[in-house]
Amino acid sequence: xxxxxxxxxGSGGKLSHxxxxxxxxxxxxxxxxxxxxxxxxxxxxxxxxxxxxDSYVVNPLFFKGGDIGRLAVxxxxxxxxxxxxxxxxxxxxxxxxxxxxxxxxxxxxISMKQASEEAEVEVVAGDTKVVEKGAxxxxxxxxxxxxxIEKGLNIAGANAKAGDRVILSGDIAEHGVAIxxxxxxxxxxxxxxxxxxPLNHLVAQMLKVSRKIRCLRDPTRGGLATTLxxxxxxxxxxxxxxxxxxxxxxxxxxxxxxxxxxxxxVGNEGKLVAVVDPEDSQSVLEKMRQxxxxxxxxxxxxxxxxxxxxxxxxxxxxxxxxxDMLAGEQLPRIC
Amino acid sequence: MKYIDEFRNRELAQGLxxxxxxxxxxxxxLMEVCGTxxxxxxxxxxxxxxxxxxxxxxxxxxxxxxxxNETIDKAIALSREKDVILVTFGDMMDVPGSSSSLAKEKxxxxxxxxxYSVQDALKIATENPKKKTVFLAIGFETTSPTVAVSLIExxxxxxxxxxxxxxxxxxxPAMKALVEDENLALDGFICPGHVSTIIGQRPYQFxxxxxxxxxxxxxxxxxxxxxxxxxxxxxxxxxxxxVKIQYKRSVKEEGNPLAxxxxxxxxxVSDSNWRGLGLIPxxxxxxxxxxxxxxxxxxxxxxxxxxxxxxxxxxxSILKGIKTPLDCPLFRKVCRxxxxxxxxxxxxxxxxxxxxxxxx
Numbered sequence: 001x002x003x004x005x006x007x008x009x010g011s012g013g014k015l016s017h018x019x020x021x022x023x024x025x026x027x028x029x030x031x032x033x034x035x036x037x038x039x040x041x042x043x044x045x046x047x048x049x050x051x052x053x054d055s056y057v058v059n060p061l062f063f064k065g066g067d068i069g070r071l072a073v074x075x076x077x078x079x080x081x082x083x084x085x086x087x088x089x090x091x092x093x094x095x096x097x098x099x100x101x102x103x104x105x106x107x108x109x110i111s112m113k114q115a116s117e118e119a120e121v122e123v124v125a126g127d128t129k130v131v132e133k134g135a136x137x138x139x140x141x142x143x144x145x146x147x148x149i150e151k152g153l154n155i156a157g158a159n160a161k162a163g164d165r166v167i168l169s170g171d172i173a174e175h176g177v178a179i180x181x182x183x184x185x186x187x188x189x190x191x192x193x194x195x196x197x198p199l200n201h202l203v204a205q206m207l208k209v210s211r212k213i214r215c216l217r218d219p220t221r222g223g224l225a226t227t228l229x230x231x232x233x234x235x236x237x238x239x240x241x242x243x244x245x246x247x248x249x250x251x252x253x254x255x256x257x258x259x260x261x262x263x264x265x266v267g268n269e270g271k272l273v274a275v276v277d278p279e280d281s282q283s284v285l286e287k288m289r290q291x292x293x294x295x296x297x298x299x300x301x302x303x304x305x306x307x308x309x310x311x312x313x314x315x316x317x318x319x320x321x322x323x324d325m326l327a328g329e330q331l332p333r334i335c
Numbered sequence: 336m337k338y339i340d341e342f343r344n345r346e347l348a349q350g351l352x353x354x355x356x357x358x359x360x361x362x363x364x365l366m367e368v369c370g371t372x373x374x375x376x377x378x379x380x381x382x383x384x385x386x387x388x389x390x391x392x393x394x395x396x397x398x399x400x401x402x403x404n405e406t407i408d409k410a411i412a413l414s415r416e417k418d419v420i421l422v423t424f425g426d427m428m429d430v431p432g433s434s435s436s437l438a439k440e441k442x443x444x445x446x447x448x449x450x451y452s453v454q455d456a457l458k459i460a461t462e463n464p465k466k467k468t469v470f471l472a473i474g475f476e477t478t479s480p481t482v483a484v485s486l487i488e489x490x491x492x493x494x495x496x497x498x499x500x501x502x503x504x505x506x507x508p509a510m511k512a513l514v515e516d517e518n519l520a521l522d523g524f525i526c527p528g529h530v531s532t533i534i535g536q537r538p539y540q541f542x543x544x545x546x547x548x549x550x551x552x553x554x555x556x557x558x559x560x561x562x563x564x565x566x567x568x569x570x571x572x573x574x575x576x577x578v579k580i581q582y583k584r585s586v587k588e589e590g591n592p593l594a595x596x597x598x599x600x601x602x603x604v605s606d607s608n609w610r611g612l613g614l615i616p617x618x619x620x621x622x623x624x625x626x627x628x629x630x631x632x633x634x635x636x637x638x639x640x641x642x643x644x645x646x647x648x649x650x651x652s653i654l655k656g657i658k659t660p661l662d663c664p665l666f667r668k669v670c671r672x673x674x675x676x677x678x679x680x681x682x683x684x685x686x687x688x689x690x691x692x693x694x695x
Contacts, residue, residue, distance in 0.1 A: 004442040008429075014673040184451065244345075250336050257339065259451070260683070317348035317557045319380020321693040327672030 012221025012267070013326030036234070037157050038079035038217065039147070047151055050085035052076060053144035061104065061138055063182040065174075065193030066269075069108035072141040073115035073123075074198045074269060075220070081200040082216040082272065084155035084207065085147030090116065091125040095140040098133045108139070119198035121145065147200075153207070159214035160235035162305040165281035167274040169202065169288055170195070170247070170296030172224050176266035177252045180259070190251030197270030202291045209287045212277035219273055222326045225264040225311065227273055229325040233309045235275075241301030241323070242314045265326045275303060342556030343379075351561040352384050359388045359568050364520065366656050368510060369527035370397030370684025371555050377693035379557040389564065392519075392656035393689075395509055396527055398474045399426050399682035400654060401609045406502045407432035408639040410471050413500065413631065414445040420463060422456040423471040425449045430681045433643040453478070453485045460489070460497035469631050472499040477529040479503045479620060480594035483601035486622075486629050498631035501621060504607050506530050507538040508618035514546050518657050523567040525560070526552040528582040533598075535590025536578050543576040554582035601626050610678065611651025650677035653686050660690040667691065 008015045025034065032040045039052030056072040066074075072092065080087040092112070096105070116123055174195040181192050199218065206213060215235070219227035224246075232239045248256070248263050256263045270293060276284050281299060288294030301313075311323040367373055373393040376382060382391060395401050411432050414421040421437070428438045428449065441447040446466075450456055453470055460468035472482050482499060489497045506527060513519060526539055531552040539550045549570035553563035563581045570577060580586050600623075607619020622630045631637070647665050652658040660666045660679070670676040672688055679685035 004439070006438055006442050008438070008673075014671075018673070253336055253339070257336075315379045315557075316343040316345060317379050317381075317384070318345050319382075319384050321378060321380045324672075324692050 011326060012226055015327070016221070017325075035156065035158070038082040039085065039145070041083060041149060048149040050080045050083045050147040050149050051144070052079040053142065054079060055140060055142040057137065057140050058179065059137060060182055061108065063194055064178050064191060066196040067108055067111050068139060068141055069110075069112035070115045071196050071269060072143045073112050073119065073121070074196050076143040076145040077119045077121055077198045077200050078218045078269075078272070080145050080147035081198075081203040082155075082218055083147075083149060084153045084203065084213070084216065085149045086204065087119060087121045087145055087147040087200050089124045090121050090143050090145045092123050093127040093142040094129070095136050096128060096130045097136040097138050098130055100138050105139070115198060119200055153211070155213055155216050157215050157217065157231055157234035160231055160237050160239075160275045160303045161214065162237060162303055163278055164214055164275045164303040165278055165299050166228070166239060166241060166301045166303065167276055167281065167285055167288065168224065168246070168298055168300045169199075169272045169274075169294045171249050171252070172219070172246060172268055172271060173248055173252050173256060173263035173266035175269040176223070177255045177261075181255060186255070188251060188255070190254070192249070192251045192255065195268055195270035197293050199270065199272050199293055202272070202288065202293045205287050205291050206274065206284050209283045210276060210280035212280045213274055213284065214277065215273075215275040217273050219268050219271055221267050223263070223265040223267055224273065225262075225323045226325050228311045228323065229309070231273070231275060232311050235303070236308045238304040238307050238309070239301060239311045240304055240314070241311065243316045244314075245298050245300040247296055247298065264323060339556070342554070342558045344558065347558055348384075348561060351558065351565055355389065355561070355565050355568060356386045358565065358572055359386055360572060362388045362390070363522040363568065363571055364390045364392055365523045365525055365564065365567055366392045366394045366513070366521050367525040367553075367560075368394035368396040368506065369525075369530070370400070370682065371529075372396070372525055372527070372553065372560060373686055374684055374689050375555055375557060376560060377689040380693075381557060381560060385564070389568070392521070393653070393686040394513065394656055395609065395612060395654040396475070396506065396530075397679070397682050397684040397686075398504065399430055400650065400678040400685050401504060401509075401611065402427075402430070402473050402502050402678065403608050403610045403642075404432055404644055405608070405639065405642045406473070406500070407436075408642055409632070409637045410437060410500055411435050411440055412637050412639050413469050414440045414447050416467075418466050419446070420459055420466050420468045421445065421447045421471065422450055422459055422468060423447065424451075424473065426682050426684070427471055427473060429675060430678050431675060433640065453482050457485045457489060457494070457497060460494055461492070464496060467496050467498060467631075469498045469500055471502065473502040475504055475506050475527075475530050476533045476598070479602065480533060480591075480598040483597045486601045486626055487597065489629065490626070495628075498629050498634065500631050503602070503620040504609065505604070505618050505620065507534070508615050509609060509612060510539070510542060512612055512615045512618070513655060514542065514548060516655060516657075519655060521548060521656075522571055523549040523551070525563050525567065526550050526578075528552060528554050528559070528585060531580075531582070531586045531590065533591050533594050535586070536580055536588050539578045543578050547576040549576045550578045552578070552580045552582050552586050554585065609654075611654035645676050648677040650679045650687070653679055660687040663687070
């Protein structure tokens, strides 16, 4: 292991996984956490609670399609929703760098309020700390959230079975590219917006038509490729997807082509991957397409028995290749 | 998307593959020189679509991979200086030098900045007059003219705090070194599209005339690559050896004369040390006398310790196309993208990374 934290430890890929496995899990090892799903499920009596926490650091704070506030609410709501939970309450902690304009903070708080209203969750506790200039980058937000999982519902990363269909809720790579465009000040003819959105209502609609949704996950950091690899590893199955079934908005694809980024590894904040029993896959797909955050839903592939822990993709010209987990960061290339 | 989807069309690809299968009677070894070709051959699964008669070998056309450890060690040494801002393209960050990497130095506080264009380096130098901004100038003919332009502009602006650490290389002399290697019996070259956009078709002519090797300058999309393979096989089957341009939408016979003029205004040809290939005459660039002030090594001698490389790493042989990553004892076991031992694993354009990422 490295002596210092590298940026790649935060990329969501292999180094992030290694850091969690080697440093965090040994300290807090318990069966609830060890499942490594998006939120912890706490068994009380009767229903199950889902509980999760996430920190948000993004530069710039405001970007097309959202801001750090909307991100902090949606990210945690989505982590809860990915266990099938109905999100109820959030807490929010703010680490604020000295000098942040209050107007900016207010704008972010309003945006958080709007996002929580949309998701129908309440922010029930909070905390603020202000640190000296240079000790933080403008604003960091941590949100934790609690939701309730209906009795008998079992959605987890380890549940995928051979034959299941893999559904993706829409166009990929929008959030990551929107941030990059904003950060680099790239001037483009098309507007690229982050897809950041709360997905709990979409999940609720999906659950109305099927009880055979096995896994749900939002492909955030590390992108779709990393999420599919996580599911393949946790479920000990293989996953085959088709490149032609993936949809990417033209402007997003253009930026990826120019910068040499693989959109499969670029983060999303308003998309989900569902692994569904083949019998129910069509009805789930149709239901998703009726929801504003699922209009672009597609069956992108299926779960296969072998090779376990591996993701394959049929390429646009008919070849086949491995889709590995992101290692390190995606770096802009020389040429 | 226009100009992209047309070149990834499945029916057209299948048609080209059929033509290759029908035309190809003898076994051939073709080398794709450029790393972007290597990556796309893997990304689109092209190898498995080709008949058994066609073997594709990956060449030395990844600028990160052929940069010797010494250059990286120098960049690291410079980044440790308090008054230096080291500016680099992203894919140099993780390349291991003898004992560290730029990414590690950055995590320990060095001021290292990743840019998309050398123009950003110039901007950093202008905005930080009290610091020395050093651009790690790695790359082939594709990017070196842009560095030349930055130097010409810096000269006009009278910037005295902008420098480069020179590591540029030229592709055709390396191809000459490869064909003269007895271990490597090649039948043709898939020549790099972007390098050729600058240098044109003439610099490859000696390969066809003296060495009887057909060359096709290829674009990067899957249909470009398949068509180039077909064009090469067609020549081989007819016992012809010519330099042809497949990538006509970008490459002109004469290249880009303006870019070449700028390039050679700031630089002149020199010998250069390549990882794996060693010292190749006339394969590098050095600053002309009137631009010597921008050469960081000229102005501030850099001391680096003993240059070390992992003795088990076979990146050298891989860059020559003599071995594949599967022949390497470190591949997958020790050397992985998250813990790269050699540069072919670090660079997204490297053969080892492509094998690791796209093949079982």
